[in-house]
Amino acid sequence: MSSFLAAALQMNSTPDPDANFAQAEELIELAARRGADLVGLPENFAFMGEEARKLELAPNLAERCSRFLVTMARRYQVTLLGGGFPVPAGESLTYNRAELVGTDGLLLARYDKIHLFDVDLPDGNTFTESATVCSGAELPPVVAVPGLCRIGLSICYDVRFPELYRHLVGAGAELIMVPAAFTAYTGKDHWQILLQARAIENTAYLLAPAQTGLHYGRRQSHGHALVIDPWGTVLADAGVSQGVAVAPVDPSHLQRVRGQMPSLRHRRPALF
Numbered sequence: 001m002s003s004f005l006a007a008a009l010q011m012n013s014t015p016d017p018d019a020n021f022a023q024a025e026e027l028i029e030l031a032a033r034r035g036a037d038l039v040g041l042p043e044n045f046a047f048m049g050e051e052a053r054k055l056e057l058a059p060n061l062a063e064r065c066s067r068f069l070v071t072m073a074r075r076y077q078v079t080l081l082g083g084g085f086p087v088p089a090g091e092s093l094t095y096n097r098a099e100l101v102g103t104d105g106l107l108l109a110r111y112d113k114i115h116l117f118d119v120d121l122p123d124g125n126t127f128t129e130s131a132t133v134c135s136g137a138e139l140p141p142v143v144a145v146p147g148l149c150r151i152g153l154s155i156c157y158d159v160r161f162p163e164l165y166r167h168l169v170g171a172g173a174e175l176i177m178v179p180a181a182f183t184a185y186t187g188k189d190h191w192q193i194l195l196q197a198r199a200i201e202n203t204a205y206l207l208a209p210a211q212t213g214l215h216y217g218r219r220q221s222h223g224h225a226l227v228i229d230p231w232g233t234v235l236a237d238a239g240v241s242q243g244v245a246v247a248p249v250d251p252s253h254l255q256r257v258r259g260q261m262p263s264l265r266h267r268r269p270a271l272f
């Protein structure tokens with residue numbers, strides 16, 4: 001397989017879906033113009049706002065998100081990940097769902113986030129994702145995308161659970177998506193380190209689209225959408241403004257690194 005360019009988009013999503021879709025299209029177009037074949041939108045790309053409003057919007061927003069991803073993938077001829085949008089799950093809950101769509105507009109893979117962010121941060125912010133989100137019932141998929149590589153899915157807080165990435169790499173993942181809306185507070189200390197660790201221990205590419213800046217109220221995201229190679233090297237970093245992190249993904253580099261650092265082959269599952 002030959003190398004291609006991958007783009008991790010960085011957004012500042014708001015409570016206004018129309019504005020968010022417009023911002024997302026601008027960035028997808030920018031990534032496509034820079035030559036990207038694989039493009040990832042962050043978690044919550046279509047809505048960052050109050051939980052009650054999210055539940056109200058969910059039925060309509062879920063359909064709009066799926067349609068938007070199909071339209072954009074075809075319009076810009078990119079394989080596109082919509083990383084995390086609310087999909088109704090019963091009366092008062094949603095799934096936090098990511099969808100990967102091919103250039104022909106066909107759905108390649110979908111994943112409902114399984115680890116929910118229920119955390120009281122030392123800075124006083126409290127997150128109770130489980131109040132509005134129900135955990136997905138299935139492990140994330142890995143899909144072979146013709147012309148690209150084998151892509152595994154995950155979302156945001158999942159990055160703290162290495163066993164999920166072991167599952168993905170065991171299922172053949174060469175590049176793993178981590179669309180996120182990491183908090184500014186945890187992000188400054190944990191975001192890049194966790195991603196580099198997942199890349200190094202699995203000798204896999206990581207594509208991590210991100211939310212950045214102030215969204216509403218006191219909710220602030222860390223930014224730094226990243227592309228990381230299988231050695232753990234940060235190939236591209238979007239900084240803290242809206243934009244794109246673009247870098248080459250080279251399957252032969254991946255094979256070379258796996259040859260040089262064969263830690264996946266040295267696992268001792270029998271001992272665990």
Ligand SMILES: O=C(O)CNC(=O)[C@H](CS)NC(=O)CCC(=O)C(=O)O
Binds near residue numbers: 043049183
């Ligand atoms: O609530 C929504 O609208 C959608 N979901 C999110 O934004 C999620 C759950 S609150 N964010 C995270 O998982 C951040 C994880 C994180 O920051 C960490 O692990 O440190």
